Amino acid sequence: MSDRTTNKYICIRCPRGCEIITTLDGWQIDKIEGNVCKLGLDYVKEEVNDPRRVVTSTVKVINGKHSLVPVWTTAGIPKDKIFDLMEMLREIKIEAPVDINTLVINNIFDLNIDVVTSGKVAKLV
DSSP: OOOEEEEEEEOOSSTTOOEEEEEEETTEEEEEEOOSSHHHHHHHHHHHHOOEEOOEEEEEEESBSSSEEEEEESSOEEGGGHHHHHHHHHHOEEESOBOTTOEEESSGGGSSOOEEEOSOBOBOO
């Protein structure tokens, strides 16, 4: 008896948003239908084998005009690491002034992915 399942994905790699139907036999991709381009094929393979997400959040700022600054990962991290990263970010405090692309965490989880700021916060005068 086979462990065949069918899943539906909406590709987010381009504005077209193809609806892609994937048939899996266990953890192996058996069939992919509905993608218009190779990006859809790559997207589904990644979603099945190694789903990743870019994480956006905030970290606390000390002595700044604002108490938080937005941050993001420079690439997608494995989905199972997202909650661990959020716990780490909750504990971080950086001193104002803060510029865009200030390094917050270098090489998170040894993935060669950084967490950097995506906003500015001026120092309190």
